[in-house]
Amino acid sequence: AEVILIADLREFLSAQNAIRANKAKDQFLAMMSHELRTPLTSIIGYADILIKNTRQALSQKQGRMLHSIAVAGRTQLTLINDILDLSKIEAGKFEINEEDYNLSDLIEEIDDIFSLRAQEVGISFTIKQDIYLTHQLIGDSVRTGQILMNLLGNAIKFTEQGGVTLEIVPEKSEQVIRFMIQDSGIGMAPKVLDRLFKPF
Numbered sequence: 001a002e003v004i005l006i007a008d009l010r011e012f013l014s015a016q017n018a019i020r021a022n023k024a025k026d027q028f029l030a031m032m033s034h035e036l037r038t039p040l041t042s043i044i045g046y047a048d049i050l051i052k053n054t055r056q057a058l059s060q061k062q063g064r065m066l067h068s069i070a071v072a073g074r075t076q077l078t079l080i081n082d083i084l085d086l087s088k089i090e091a092g093k094f095e096i097n098e099e100d101y102n103l104s105d106l107i108e109e110i111d112d113i114f115s116l117r118a119q120e121v122g123i124s125f126t127i128k129q130d131i132y133l134t135h136q137l138i139g140d141s142v143r144t145g146q147i148l149m150n151l152l153g154n155a156i157k158f159t160e161q162g163g164v165t166l167e168i169v170p171e172k173s174e175q176v177i178r179f180m181i182q183d184s185g186i187g188m189a190p191k192v193l194d195r196l197f198k199p200f
Contacts, residue, residue, distance in 0.1 A: 036076075050066055071116060074113065075113070098139060106148075110127075111125075114153075118164060127165075131170050137177075155183040159186075163183070163184060164183040165181070166180070167179070167180040
């Protein structure tokens with residue numbers, strides 16, 4: 001007697017191709033992130049050095065231009081980190097760090113970035129804090145900064161007049177800090193809100 005086994009390998013091959021494609025994508029993103037981060041870090045670093053060392057020698061316009069270079073570099077670095085984070089989420093390797101950090105340093109950097117950006121488009125940018133937190137916090141300052149910068153970037157992008165406000169409210173009873181962003185822009189339609197936290 002003869003036994004003949006016939007198997008359809010199409011699904012298996014398709015799954016193997018998907019695995020290989022994901023690995024290739026991850027390797028490409030890792031390589032490109034390194035290639036892009038290195039020059040961006042140099043641009044940001046040298047811009048910061050020039051800002052500190054030539055503050056008195058530059059005109060106000062030249063100082064703003066130099067500051068814009070540093071801000072643009074940091075913005076691009078944030079975009080690269082966002083792309084890498086998306087890849088990590090898909091691979092199930094995304095982690096939230098718990099480290100000591102100073103919130104006031106983060107807020108000062110956000111103020112520098114978005115005050116200038118708001119000024120360039122002719123709107124106001126305000127940070128409201130009833131209580132200034134000067135002690136160290138435990139959390140992921142990078143992720144917190146990314147979230148705030150993404151939300152504020154969109155708020156300023158879609159606000160043609162008026163302004164954008166970031167309010168920081170410590171809730172001692174719940175041991176949390178609330179970040180609230182308000183803008184006078186176009187807002188979001190109900191359909192957009194429905195897919196707000198879905199992949200795009």
